[in-house]
Amino acid sequence: MEPMLEIRDLHVQVEGKEILKGVNLVLPVGQVHAIMGPNGSGKSTLAAVIAGREEYEVTRGDILYRGKSLLELEPEERAREGIFLAFQYPVEIPGVTNMYFLRAAVNAIRKHRGLPELDALDFLQLVREKLSLLHMDESLLKRSINEGFSGGEKKRNEILQMAVLEPCLCIMDETDSGLDIDALRVVADGVNSLRAPDRSILVITHYQRLLNYIIPDQVHVLLDGRIVRSGSRELALELESRGYGWLEQEVAASKL
Amino acid sequence: MQGAMPESVETRAKMLEQWTTFWRNRFAHEPRSLQAQRREAQDAFAQLGYPLSKNEDWKYTKVHLIAETSWKLAPLAPAPAEPNWPAIRVLLVNGRFVGRVVHSPWHDKISIWNWQDAFQEQLDLLEQHWNRMARWRQHPFAALNTACFQDAVIIRVFPNQEIEAPIHILIHHDANSAEPQACFPRILVCLESGSKATLVETYTGGGRHCFTCGVVELLLERGAHLDYYKVQQEHEQTVHIVQAYARLAAEAALRTHIVSLGGGLVRNECDVSLVGQHGNCTLNGLYLARGRQHVDNHTEIDHVAPACTSYELYKGILTDHAHGVFHGKIYVHPGAQKTDAKQTNQALLLSDEAEVDSKPQLEIYADDVRCTHGATVGQLDNQQLFYLRTRGISMEQARSLLIYAFAEDIISRIQVDPVRFQLEDILLAEEGLPLESDLRKVHLP
Known part of the structure; x- marks a missing residue:
């Protein structure tokens, strides 16, 4: 079976500076992979470039989603094809309610899939199910997108969108950052409930803490714009106890 | 006084002559005191002339086209359909009060008159408050309105009464003549001490040769509260110049929401005088301008008494060749200590040709005050779009x-x-x- 996501020798520049220097990665259908790395290693750039951020310039390589290159697609086309990015810093949009936004998003994606658009009642029924899954209050729907939300609420709102939009490929950019242990558990439970044989998840994180709750099939380490090591879940535990320093040294030594 | 172009002097003379004739015929039954005001206003207008661009207050808004047009008074016209939402509703069509007001559940709380009823039944009220807030001696369009208005809406809310239903004044400019026509809506609202009301003005109709020249006076006595809405949706080539003047006694609170969607040349003025302590006004404004629409919001807040607050937020969305103007003056008088004034003005420019001029003007003659202003002009946010x-x-x-x-x-x-x-x-x-x-x-x- 074709992998959900295949990244081949990906080089990416931001404002003339090379951030990703040849990333290779294969994420099979139905699996959960984690990408770990220190700050500045290029984790968030990788997430954004998969989602289609225009300021990031791909200078070499390719990103294949279900065997097809993503590079020519607009961010909204990628989303409609089933790619979802949970933001590290969800954007606040005062003046648009969550409800209005979520329905616009659901209907844009349904339309693309040839399904009829949802009316207010059907939509509300769908959202209610997902809200209870994430222990979220319905009053959130009347509030503006992320405006005045706590850090935890913002992250839960990302997972709510993910649950409502039912993507095939979820990219979670440091979803654990800024969460206390209770919020982390709720978010992780939400993500776990979305694990499915036809869905793949890429969890990007600095710490292995989240991986105690979302158990990955594989862990990759991103250092200075390259995947330098891939392994099982134990790799994450090793990074937790030893930090990234030893890996950096090993990589440096292997280059000599 | 303003130097005027020769053709506008001529037009003005013709127009005044025409209106003077009208005044002799039609306004002769008004009480002497009110007739005298009309005459004075005529003289004031004749002296002031149309404000041409040398006038700082009209720097960004050109009125040459108004000056060069020979306007006729808009004729009587049928009433438009009324909206179906519940309100105490009054219709002002081409400047005339149409029909009767039905508001029986509130009759012991509020009175509403047309011009004739008011000067027959409420001369005391008029002599006390009529034309007291409007700056018609300095403002040419306020003078023009005072000289020419044919009817008016006069509203009085009795002390300590709260009017729960909104009072809706539907101001319609019916464009049924091929000739350029002007109408002069005129409104006075007196909220007596401790009363509370909501006033909605909607402006509709208009057309290519229509000029809506209005004056609104809002008097808030001690502790009165008014929510004031103005929604302007006239035809996109209408000339709309309307001044709203408010005076707030101690502990009064005024919130205004001035929304402009229509009109070709639009000037919304909002003048608020805070003359009693702990008065409080909030001015919100929104305009959408496209094509060649010109929308000018001109606000002036006079902090006369100490310990008053004013909060102002105007936003504009401009596209095509539209032009927006915001002029916000805050004047803090020497005695007005503990004034708290904040002015914000934001514009969203959606085309390269759209333009906005923003002119904050703070004049502060007291030392213990807090006054801030900020203006931003921008495009849409890329993060949000992504x-x-x-x-x-x-x-x-x-x-x-x-x-x-x-x-x-x-x-x-x-x-x-x-x-x-x-x-x-x-x-x-x-x-x-x-x-x-x-x-x-x-x-x-």
Whole structure:
């Protein structure tokens, strides 16, 4: 079976500076992979470039989603094809309610899939199910997108969108950052409930803490714009106890 | 005084002559004191002339076209259809009060008169308050209105009464003649001490040769509260110049929401005098301008008494070749210590040709005050656009949503539901977005 996501020798520049220097990665259908790395290693750039951020310039390589290159697609086309990015810093949009936004998003994606658009009642029924899954209050729907939300609420709102939009490929950019242990558990439970044989998840994180709750099939380490090591879940535990320093040294030594 | 161009002097002379004749015929039955005011206003207008561009207050808004046009008084016209939302409703069509006011449940709380009834029954009230707030001696258009208005709406809310239903004045300019026509809506609202009311003015109709020249006076006695809404949706080539003057006694509170969607040349003035301690005014404004629309919001807040607050937020969305102007003057008098004034003005420019001129003007003659102002002109936010697009929303719809969101900041402050819903729907439709009406029906905690 074709992998959900295949990244081949990906080089990416931001404002003339090379951030990703040849990333290779294969994420099979139905699996959960984690990408770990220190700050500045290029984790968030990788997430954004998969989602289609225009300021990031791909200078070499390719990103294949279900065997097809993503590079020519607009961010909204990628989303409609089933790619979802949970933001590290969800954007606040005062003046648009969550409800209005979520329905616009659901209907844009349904339309693309040839399904009829949802009316207010059907939509509300769908959202209610997902809200209870994430222990979220319905009053959130009347509030503006992320405006005045706590850090935890913002992250839960990302997972709510993910649950409502039912993507095939979820990219979670440091979803654990800024969460206390209770919020982390709720978010992780939400993500776990979305694990499915036809869905793949890429969890990007600095710490292995989240991986105690979302158990990955594989862990990759991103250092200075390259995947330098891939392994099982134990790799994450090793990074937790030893930090990234030893890996950096090993990589440096292997280059000599 | 202003030097005028030769043709406008001539036009002005002709126009005044025509209106003077009209005045002799029609205004002769008015009480002497009020007739005298009309005559004075005529003289004031003859002296002041139209404000041409050398006048600082009219630097960005050119009125040559008004000066060069020979306006006739708009003729009598039939009443337009009334909206179906509940209100105490008054119709002012081409400057004339139409029909009767039906407001029996409130008759012991509020009185509403047309001009003739008011000067026959309420001369005391008029002699005390009529034309006291309008600056017709300095302002040419206020002078013109005072000289020429043919009818008026006079509203009195009795002390300590709260009028729960909104009072809706539907001001319609019926364009039924091929000749350029002007109408002169005129409104006086007196909220007596401790009373509370909501006033909605809607401006509709108009056309290519229509000039709506209005004056609104709002008097808030001690502790009175007024929510004032002005929604202007006239034909996009109408000339609309309307001054609202408010005076607030101690502990009075005024909130204004001035929304401009229509009109070709639009000037909304809002002058607030805070003459008693602990007065409080909030001025919200929103305008949408496209094509060659010109929208000028001119505000002046006079902090006369100490310990008053004024909070001002105006937002504009401009596209095509539209031109926006914001002039916000805050004048803090020597005795007005503990004044707290904040002025914010934001514009969203959606085309390279659209333009906005912003002129804050703070004059502060007291030392213990807090006055701030800020103006921003910008485009849509790329982060927000990207966020929406990663959820499958098209670039076009994402832009529309953000434009809507920018306006919603003001619209969401409107507390008269039918007015807010109507404006939201107009905006959504304008931006090609799905209407919210079905989502509104869904009950949420």
